[in-house]
Amino acid sequence: MAVQTVAPxxxxxxxxxxxxxxxxxxxxxxxxxxGPIFACELCFGPLEVAYDLPVGDPEGLRKKIESGPENIxxxxxxxxxxxxxxxxxxxxxxxxxxxxxxxxxxxxxVTGGLYIKDDSGNPTHSFKDRVVAQALEAARAFGFTTxxxxxxxxxxxxxxxxxxxxxxxxxxxxxxxLEQGKVVMAAVYGGDVVGIEGxxxxxxxxxxxxxxxxxxxxxxxxxxxxxxYYGEGSKTLAYEICEQLGWEIPDQLVIPIASGSQxxxxxxxxxxxxxxxLVADKPYRIFGAQAEGCSPVSAAFKAGHDVVRxxxxxxxxxxxxxxxPADGPYVLDIxxxxxxxxxxxxxxxxxxAIKLLARTEGIFAETAGGVTVGVTRKLIEAGLLDxxxxxxxxxxxxxxxxxxxxxPTTGPTATIPASLEAFRAAGLATD
Amino acid sequence: MAVQTVAPxxxxxxxxxxxxxxxxxxxxxxxxxxGPIFACELCFGPLEVAYDLPVGDPEGLRKKIESGPENIxxxxxxxxxxxxxxxxxxxxxxxxxxxxxxxxxxxxxVTGGLYIKDDSGNPTHSFKDRVVAQALEAARAFGFTTxxxxxxxxxxxxxxxxxxxxxxxxxxxxxxxLEQGKVVMAAVYGGDVVGIEGxxxxxxxxxxxxxxxxxxxxxxxxxxxxxxYYGEGSKTLAYEICEQLGWEIPDQLVIPIASGSQxxxxxxxxxxxxxxxLVADKPYRIFGAQAEGCSPVSAAFKAGHDVVRxxxxxxxxxxxxxxxPADGPYVLDIxxxxxxxxxxxxxxxxxxAIKLLARTEGIFAETAGGVTVGVTRKLIEAGLLDxxxxxxxxxxxxxxxxxxxxxPTTGPTATIPASLEAFRAAGLATD
Numbered sequence: 015m016a017v018q019t020v021a022p023x024x025x026x027x028x029x030x031x032x033x034x035x036x037x038x039x040x041x042x043x044x045x046x047x048x049g050p051i052f053a054c055e056l057c058f059g060p061l062e063v064a065y066d067l068p069v070g071d072p073e074g075l076r077k078k079i080e081s082g083p084e085n086i087x088x089x090x091x092x093x094x095x096x097x098x099x100x101x102x103x104x105x106x107x108x109x110x111x112x113x114x115x116x117x118x119x120x121x122x123x124v125t126g127g128l129y130i131k132d133d134s135g136n137p138t139h140s141f142k143d144r145v146v147a148q149a150l151e152a153a154r155a156f157g158f159t160t161x162x163x164x165x166x167x168x169x170x171x172x173x174x175x176x177x178x179x180x181x182x183x184x185x186x187x188x189x190x191x192l193e194q195g196k197v198v199m200a201a202v203y204g205g206d207v208v209g210i211e212g213x214x215x216x217x218x219x220x221x222x223x224x225x226x227x228x229x230x231x232x233x234x235x236x237x238x239x240x241x242x243y244y245g246e247g248s249k250t251l252a253y254e255i256c257e258q259l260g261w262e263i264p265d266q267l268v269i270p271i272a273s274g275s276q277x278x279x280x281x282x283x284x285x286x287x288x289x290x291x292l293v294a295d296k297p298y299r300i301f302g303a304q305a306e307g308c309s310p311v312s313a314a315f316k317a318g319h320d321v322v323r324x325x326x327x328x329x330x331x332x333x334x335x336x337x338x339p340a341d342g343p344y345v346l347d348i349x350x351x352x353x354x355x356x357x358x359x360x361x362x363x364x365x366x367a368i369k370l371l372a373r374t375e376g377i378f379a380e381t382a383g384g385v386t387v388g389v390t391r392k393l394i395e396a397g398l399l400d401x402x403x404x405x406x407x408x409x410x411x412x413x414x415x416x417x418x419x420x421x422p423t424t425g426p427t428a429t430i431p432a433s434l435e436a437f438r439a440a441g442l443a444t445d
Numbered sequence: 446m447a448v449q450t451v452a453p454x455x456x457x458x459x460x461x462x463x464x465x466x467x468x469x470x471x472x473x474x475x476x477x478x479x480g481p482i483f484a485c486e487l488c489f490g491p492l493e494v495a496y497d498l499p500v501g502d503p504e505g506l507r508k509k510i511e512s513g514p515e516n517i518x519x520x521x522x523x524x525x526x527x528x529x530x531x532x533x534x535x536x537x538x539x540x541x542x543x544x545x546x547x548x549x550x551x552x553x554x555v556t557g558g559l560y561i562k563d564d565s566g567n568p569t570h571s572f573k574d575r576v577v578a579q580a581l582e583a584a585r586a587f588g589f590t591t592x593x594x595x596x597x598x599x600x601x602x603x604x605x606x607x608x609x610x611x612x613x614x615x616x617x618x619x620x621x622x623l624e625q626g627k628v629v630m631a632a633v634y635g636g637d638v639v640g641i642e643g644x645x646x647x648x649x650x651x652x653x654x655x656x657x658x659x660x661x662x663x664x665x666x667x668x669x670x671x672x673x674y675y676g677e678g679s680k681t682l683a684y685e686i687c688e689q690l691g692w693e694i695p696d697q698l699v700i701p702i703a704s705g706s707q708x709x710x711x712x713x714x715x716x717x718x719x720x721x722x723l724v725a726d727k728p729y730r731i732f733g734a735q736a737e738g739c740s741p742v743s744a745a746f747k748a749g750h751d752v753v754r755x756x757x758x759x760x761x762x763x764x765x766x767x768x769x770p771a772d773g774p775y776v777l778d779i780x781x782x783x784x785x786x787x788x789x790x791x792x793x794x795x796x797x798a799i800k801l802l803a804r805t806e807g808i809f810a811e812t813a814g815g816v817t818v819g820v821t822r823k824l825i826e827a828g829l830l831d832x833x834x835x836x837x838x839x840x841x842x843x844x845x846x847x848x849x850x851x852x853p854t855t856g857p858t859a860t861i862p863a864s865l866e867a868f869r870a871a872g873l874a875t876d
Contacts, residue, residue, distance in 0.1 A: 373635030
């Protein structure tokens with residue numbers, strides 16, 4: 015297996031991943047050389063990327079960013095990627111629209127400014143392109159030649175697309191009984207797609223075995239052995255939101271929770287911007303959003319627990335359906351520390367919220383977007399989210415990927431013969 | 446009906462649509478005041494927008510554009526929209542990626558630089574957002590309150606989304622037997638969707654009747670009475686391609702043909718850029734691409750005809766399936782004048798080309814993109830498209846909208862039990 019020799023407690027990177035200096039354990043703080051590892055050798059805690067950030071010249075850094083490319087690589091000085099990353103073949107995700115949602119704000123009673131960060135504008139139409147792009151650069155740096163992942167569909171497509179463009183081979187693993195549409199999205203990029211006879215948990219277990227076996231030699235699993243790099247991609251959501259608001263942190267953010275990684279990395283990104291002097295230090299509240307049918311973090315938040323009790327997911331919000339979210343405890347900590355909350359909504363509310371967002375702003379979100387919009391409304395009604403403050407709600411994916419969710423309740427207003435009389439009778443003319 | 450009084454032969458616009466000065470007949474040249482009209486009163490020729498363009502200061506204009514918003518409104522001085530259009534609620538489409546397609550170039554033997562203009566990055570994931578955005582501003586200017594169209598699906602979604610965001614009512618007309626997925630995409634934005642018992646031709650006829658009836662009072666049909674404005678949106682493809690190439694016209698462009706409007710407007714846009722001094726005047730070749738199952742323009746081109754004989758469409762490239770393309774004769778003229786050609790490919794080639802683009806560049810195109818990529822290859826093989834010249838190929842839509850096309854031939858490489866032995870036996874490990 016291609017795991018690099020790990021030299022604990024040294025900051026000397028063996029590879030060029032830009033400002034990334036080392037991996038550090040989020041639990042015990044132990045540091046490791048940059049490599050395709052994801053768990054601390056001492057305490058088994060998750061590893062994350064530690065940086066030598068370019069502090070001391072916020073004006074220069076801001077100018078450099080603003081004159082950079084219109085994608086995530088404008089933030090290359092803050093990401094685990096080489097400085098020349100923009101010249102390498104990749105999908106150049108990010109710099110998606112931050113939509114001022116005045117119509118939705120009126121419906122929800124938000125007066126302080128409401129924005130949708132719409133990540134459906136990414137190349138494969140979900141935020142996954144951001145994280146996969148980081149994993150791809152790590153894979154390049156570590157000399158991997160095959161890009162892989164375990165996936166329930168969306169991630170497989172993002173990996174397949176990124177690998178195709180970058181000239182990597184890809185081989186992704188999915189449960190064998192996935193909907194045909196998702197299989198098509200994964201397989202169309204020409205990489206190998208392997209259906210595993212079992213559940214998503216079985217797929218995950220299989221991938222862990224493969225990483226430890228010579229069969230997996232030269233394989234970078236974006237969400238396993240490249241996970242510390244992969245996760246950093248979510249920081250770019252924080253960077254973009256603040257830059258698009260004129261280098262200001264919004265008062266409140268509503269973020270979906272699957273593993274919880276995205277929420278914790280957005281918080282990390284905001285902290286970095288403050289440290290670098292790119293934004294003024296100010297209080298902000300982070301809210302987590304789950305579907306009721308998979309709400310382990312929300313349940314723990316409400317019960318006042320520090321640990322998250324796993325659940326068996328049963329919700330239409332499949333992209334958020336992780337019953338045992340690895341970063342759950344960190345999410346709880348961030349929500350509590352920032353004065354936020356974690357809330358959940360049922361599937362009917364998810365559908366209603368997808369339609370609300372579509373009807374008011376012309377944005378067709380996937381179920382995860384229905385979760386965040388639905389939770390936003392619920393939080394306002396409960397007095398937990400302050401409608402007089404600037405609020406950013408994330409939509410992390412595209413409604414075209416979860417048509418099933420709205421299909422049963424979304425149809426024609428009327429079906430009529432091609433005659434003016436029939437149209438008049440349908441009562442749809444303007445008077 | 447809300448048709449404005451038309452004062453022939455005057456250039457004084459009754460409404461503020463920026464540099465748009467009048468409508469002029471493409472056949473007889475007669476001019477009409479700006480209004481919701483689409484056919485010449487004298488000769489029934491199609492009307493198009495005539496401009497007072499800001500000539501004389503190319504440097505100033507270029508700077509203004511470059512400092513404008515990252516969407517089509519950077520070109521507001523060249524479009525039939527008011528100067529403050531960017532501040533009005535709309536979907537802000539455009540400024541999509543121009544992808545340097547080096548992998549695809551290698552496969553096709555293109556050495557002069559190959560680019561994909563990828564319009565799947567638009568808000569509702571097709572180029573339709575560009576044209577609908579223009580129609581919306583015209584509707585605002587003419588005081589319409591309902592936005593409408595006849596559609597086979599994609600346009601209905603683009604209209605529904607744009608109307609929702611802009612606070613317009615929408616009511617769109619589709620054939621009653623459309624696939625459920627397309628109905629969902631049209632209806633999810635909350636406007637009225639009316640299924641007409643009949644074919645798309647019946648839907649079109651019905652809409653023409655409705656425009657002439659008091660029932661249609663206050664209705665703007667983007668592709669009928671607002672068509673002259675609507676069509677101008679396609680010019681932005683020409684503007685963006687040239688700006689993204691560093692204010693240079695590419696040597697060759699491959700453009701899909703449905704009605705032919707897009708191709709003619711791209712040519713119009715290029716001519717405007719030359720006139721304004723924003724790009725150097727140079728020869729360029731425009732190639733049109735059709736599916737064999739709906740290839741009336743290609744057939745006429747090959748036969749040396751000036752007129753286009755209608756066909757009954759039968760192809761998977763449904764977004765291009767217009768059997769009697771209104772702008773067919775103009776397309777023939779442009780292809781011949783510029784030294785281009787019009788070519789078609791069969792459905793199997795369309796599917797193969799979708800996969801080729803996905804496999805090489807990670808771009809999942811809709812069938813129209815398969816048509817342009819497939820035709821590009823065919824034109825190179827025939828010696829009609831010069832592989833040593835800079836070539837831009839349009840992808841006008843997203844593969845997620847035409848999953849059916851690739852589904853029968855796109856599946857998992859293997860389905861195996863969750864064991865390393867089974868994986869080894871599948872022969873997918875790297876050695």
